[in-house]
Structure formats: C-alpha cells, structure tokens
Amino acid sequence: MNLSRREFHRAAANMLIASSAGGLLMGAASPLFAQQARQVRLGTFGAIDAQNYIRAKNRSAATFGPGVDSEFVTVRAGSEVISAMAGGSLDMCNVGSSPMMVGYANGLQASMVYVYKNIVDSECLAVQGNSGITDVAGLKGKRIGLPFNTSVHFAAVAALRSAGLGLKDVQLINMRSDQIVSAWQRREIDASYIWVPVLPRLVDDGGKIIFKTGDLNKQKLVIFDGLLVRNEFKEKSPDLVLAFLKDYEKLARTFKEEPKEVVDTMTRFLNVDEAAVMRSLNTFYPVPAREQLTSAWMGKPGEKDTGVLNTLQTQAQFLLEAGQITAMPKDLAALVDSSFVARMAA
Incomplete structure (x- = not known):
C-alpha cells in the first residue's frame, strides 16, 4: 500500500499514540515519530x-x-x-x-x-467601439461596468478623478467579471474597467482601450x-x-x-x-x-x-x-x- 505524505504522518502519529497508551515505548521516541x-x-x-x-x-x-x-x-x-x-x-x-x-x-x-x-496593462478601461469616446473625460454620463471593491474599482475612480470627473458624473455598475461580457454584448454598458482574460473579449467585440492602469504611475500611484x-x-x-x-x-x-x-x-x-x-x-x-x-x-x-x-x-x-x-x-x-x-x- 502506498501512502501519501499526509497519510503517512497521520499513521505515524496514530502509532505513536497507541504505543504510548500501551506502555510499549521505551525511552525517547525517534525523531521520525516525535517531529510532525x-x-x-x-x-x-x-x-x-x-x-x-x-x-x-x-x-x-x-x-x-x-x-x-x-x-x-x-x-x-x-x-x-x-x-x-x-x-x-x-x-x-x-x-x-x-x-x-x-x-x-x-x-x-x-x-x-x-x-x-x-x-500595467492587464487591467484597462475599454469603451464600446461605436461610442465616439476617445478619453476618460468623455465618459461623463456613461455606464461603466466593473466589479466593486477590487483593484479595477480603485483604478477607475483614480482615472476619473485624473480627468476631472467625480462619482456623480458617471454611473458605476457593480458586476462580477463573468457578467461583463454578456452585458457588453447586449450594449447595457458603455464601458468597462476589467482585467485579462475578460478584457481581450471586449476588444474582440469592437472595444477600444482608452486607459491602462499603468497610466496611474504618472500620479505616483502603483x-x-x-x-x-x-x-x-x-x-x-x-x-x-x-x-x-x-x-x-x-x-x-x-x-x-x-x-x-x-x-x-x-x-x-x-x-x-x-x-x-x-x-x-x-x-x-x-x-x-x-x-x-x-x-x-x-x-x-x-x-x-x-x-x-x-x-x-x-x-x-x-x-x-x-x-x-x-x-x-x-x-x-x-x-x-x-x-x-x-x-x-x-
């Protein structure tokens, strides 16, 4: 019978307990049994x-x-x-x-x-290809899908602020990453800040990247x-x-x-x-x-x-x-x- 490492140590521990209870151990236990x-x-x-x-x-x-x-x-x-x-x-x-x-x-x-x-570029802000949006400032009044309380949520807010926009100027929509592609394809969102491998699927569907997380380095944010x-x-x-x-x-x-x-x-x-x-x-x-x-x-x-x-x-x-x-x-x-x-x- 071949034992995994974990099974071996469990068996060794059981043998040690049984031997101790039966008074069969003579002197100090060997290192193999004494050390977990x-x-x-x-x-x-x-x-x-x-x-x-x-x-x-x-x-x-x-x-x-x-x-x-x-x-x-x-x-x-x-x-x-x-x-x-x-x-x-x-x-x-x-x-x-x-x-x-x-x-x-x-x-x-x-x-x-x-x-x-x-x-740097594994997380980016993409917009619908036919939206006419060319920069972050153009997102005013638009719907942006992204998962809240993540690195992309933080980066999105920082990007908006760098363009003079606040949270009241856009509609941030909390979405799981696996929901974003279908919402994008149904044109329920105008943009998304998301990571690879979701990001390439948006680009393949005509999306255009207008901001990369690495761009925040200019604001001394890493x-x-x-x-x-x-x-x-x-x-x-x-x-x-x-x-x-x-x-x-x-x-x-x-x-x-x-x-x-x-x-x-x-x-x-x-x-x-x-x-x-x-x-x-x-x-x-x-x-x-x-x-x-x-x-x-x-x-x-x-x-x-x-x-x-x-x-x-x-x-x-x-x-x-x-x-x-x-x-x-x-x-x-x-x-x-x-x-x-x-x-x-x-």
Whole structure:
C-alpha cells in the first residue's frame, strides 16, 4: 500500500499514540515519530501563477525543502483570501491591494511582504467601439461596468478623478467579471474597467482601450498585487516565506525568458488554450527584490514615504468614502513588511 505524505504522518502519529497508551515505548521516541511535518498552505486563483506552476511541475520540495507538506487552496476572489486567512486556513496568497486593505482595516493579522506583480496593462478601461469616446473625460454620463471593491474599482475612480470627473458624473455598475461580457454584448454598458482574460473579449467585440492602469504611475500611484502572509505563520516559519519568495523570483524569470515551456506546462495543467496563457505572460510584470527595496515601491524596512504606502493611503481613503471601511487604519506602515525583500537584496 502506498501512502501519501499526509497519510503517512497521520499513521505515524496514530502509532505513536497507541504505543504510548500501551506502555510499549521505551525511552525517547525517534525523531521520525516525535517531529510532525511542517505545513504551508498556499492560495491560488486557479490562474497562470507561480503557485500553479509549482503544482504543475510537482516542485514543492524544491521550493520549500524536504519535510514540508504543501497544500494548495483555490480561491475565487480577494475576499475569500481575507476570510480564509482570518479563519487560519490559509498562510500565503497573492491578492489585490483593495481587499488587502479592507482586511487590514477590519483587524486581519497579516502582512504584505512582497510585490507579487506590477499591474500595467492587464487591467484597462475599454469603451464600446461605436461610442465616439476617445478619453476618460468623455465618459461623463456613461455606464461603466466593473466589479466593486477590487483593484479595477480603485483604478477607475483614480482615472476619473485624473480627468476631472467625480462619482456623480458617471454611473458605476457593480458586476462580477463573468457578467461583463454578456452585458457588453447586449450594449447595457458603455464601458468597462476589467482585467485579462475578460478584457481581450471586449476588444474582440469592437472595444477600444482608452486607459491602462499603468497610466496611474504618472500620479505616483502603483497598482499591484501583493503577497499577503498571516503574521502567525510569518513569525513561526519565516524560512518558508523566504524560500517561496526566492523561488518566486526564479519562476518569474522563467515566465519571461522561457514562455514556450510555461505555455506547454500551463495549457496542460489548467486545460486552457495557448493564447490565454500567452496573454497572461505578456501582461505579467514582476518587480525584482532590489527594485522593491527602493522608495518607488516598498522601500527599506521602516521607510514611510514609499510608493506602496502612498498608494495604500490613497486606497484607504477611497474605501472609506465608498463605505467599505468604517475608519482609516491608524498605522498603515504595519501592513507592509519589507524585511524579507531586504534579505533577498542583500
């Protein structure tokens, strides 16, 4: 009979208990029975990400070392990441800054330890091709479909403000990402701020992109996904957090330098077409640890005037005005922990 790693450790634990109860153990238990396997629970959105690549290549041991039990938890939204971490059933996951901020404002004991990716052109504002709209200012009085309390919601509001428009000047309609294409095809919305892979379907249906999230960099706003880690896990197993980050940087280079290998692996593992994988790879912008340590991003440990913190401050204010949080967090700096990035860049 072949046992999985988890079944093996469960059986070993049961044998130890039975032996102890029967008085059969003589002296100290051997290390095999006395030491439980370490565990890390990684979240994945079921997308083209490092976590799924690790699963597809069966390389958990290469990432974390031997004797670590890796469990992958599939999530569908940032809110699920926050709920799972609050319940103690998820240790690490990439998540947008908006749900991250909502969780932190509501007392979630977790830290952002790394910029998972820079969002540049994977999230954009598209308008109907026959609308005659050529810039953001032209959206006045128009209907914009997008999922609320997400990175695109925040980016949309920032884009509108950059064009001199407020929330009363447009009609923002809360839609799940899987509802947007049908609403677009029925012409129920004039525009949508949304991400890949929904975005290309709007463009294929005549849509025109008039604003990219990366355009917000001109306002010193950096929109990103961060790697969020439960504080308890971070404090108990900092070596596993660092191990994942180091391997992530290797995988990020693989994604950019060996796209054919990644396409072959992920199309088989996720059962998606090659074009979908290539779209994800072409809009994937990792930020090396050395760059993250600059003030444009996370900055050095203890640094306060950074791109990440400035963006989080702006986002918290937006969430407060939108009624998604009830008060501004007192210390946003406690959410950002750049100590791991500092160790990687040393």
